[in-house]
Amino acid sequence: MDTPADRLRNARELRGFPTPTEAAQAFGWNEVTYRAHENGGRGIKQPVAEKYASAFRVKAGWILFGDGEAPSSGDGPVAAPRPMASPRGYLAEPNAVFEGQAALPKTHGPSDIQELGITVGGFASDDDAFEMNGQVIDMVKRPIGILDRKDVFALRVSNDSMAPKYEDGERVYVEKRKPAIRDYVVIELKPAEDGRPGKSFIKRLVSMNSGRVTVEQFNPAGRLEFDANAIKQILRVIPERELRGE
Template sequence: MEEPHDRLAIARRNAGFENATDAARAFGWNENTYRSHENGERGLRLAIAERYARAFETSAAWLLTGEGDAEAAPEPKNIVRLVGRIGAGAVIDADFEQEPPEGFAEIEIPYPVPDGAVAFEIVGDSMWPRYDPGDIVICWKVAQTRTEADGWEAAVRLTDGRRYLKTIRRVSKDRFDLVSHNAAPILNVQIEWACKVFGNIRAGEWNLLERAPRRSR
């Protein structure tokens, strides 16, 4: 009989991700945490099941109990997960990026974005004049290779765990400089993950949602 972790693996494959690594990287999840949910080492709480259900376009009820339809209506494409803040020095607040018990916040934006896009909120003036406090940066398209990210403006995670919003400049085979608009560059670092900036939404043009509504069937 299928268990929740079995259904999670099914949902991941149905969503087009060949393995757990691909899924975790696409959505910016901690890979070890996701693997522990999919292999059954850790149980699925409701908030976590809802997160995975939104990502894989299924239902939390089906993941947890097997009841209902494995294929749910997709999320409206102008609903995006808010998964971080960019603060002084253009550093992504890693504490905020750890999902709270109630799940990540979600926002409604004025135009559609690709599936899997995530949002970061600008705080402070370290990214001025390109971005103002309260602006939203939409990131989408995870680099499949480190060299692919050369020239991208992207949310970046370094091998030491630090996270930034920077423009990536390749300086050697596996080393990069990270450049921002109003902060000193970070030189000669190694990149673990990069997600390209898709666009930005000005402050006042996006709405914070308690929960993203689903389309009716």
């Protein structure tokens, strides 16, 4: 175990999760991002290491640098929670109710939200900007907190410039609603002269007036300004607390 990826894998196994998929599902992580961290395809930054360390009950310094003593199986692996078995031996669905068992609260509504093309979280350059072409690539479940909202769709972030808030591959829900300062937003630029769709970016809104829109990102930290006349639309990213109905 000479690399952070090796130590992360070891921590996951000692915590009682046989596969990366089970760990990602148990803690609500993006599976693609977690697998990339565990197989060494992507580096692990300090905030992300702290998140994994808390979940796996190890030290972030051990994951990143091998500092301190390595965890052992004696620390007590804890398996991921599994569905309750019915008296007949079948696995219950998450919302199934047996005698004496309280109903679990629903977290999602119907799968009626369109997931569209990819947006990006990087500086405006041809190397890392993507087009939001409007093509529907999936139908996803509607979070319980936005059952009555209209003009909502989903997108996926395609790099880690907004991490740890939004990780690479993470799905975000977006609505056509005027954002407030410090809201996270998706900025879509007007189409290019050749007719191709404009570039799209996910950022946090810093300021906005009739002539200029200023946003910020986290990795690398910095600010970016857009000419308001070059923007087709600014969409609001729905915060997690609203998705949960809080």
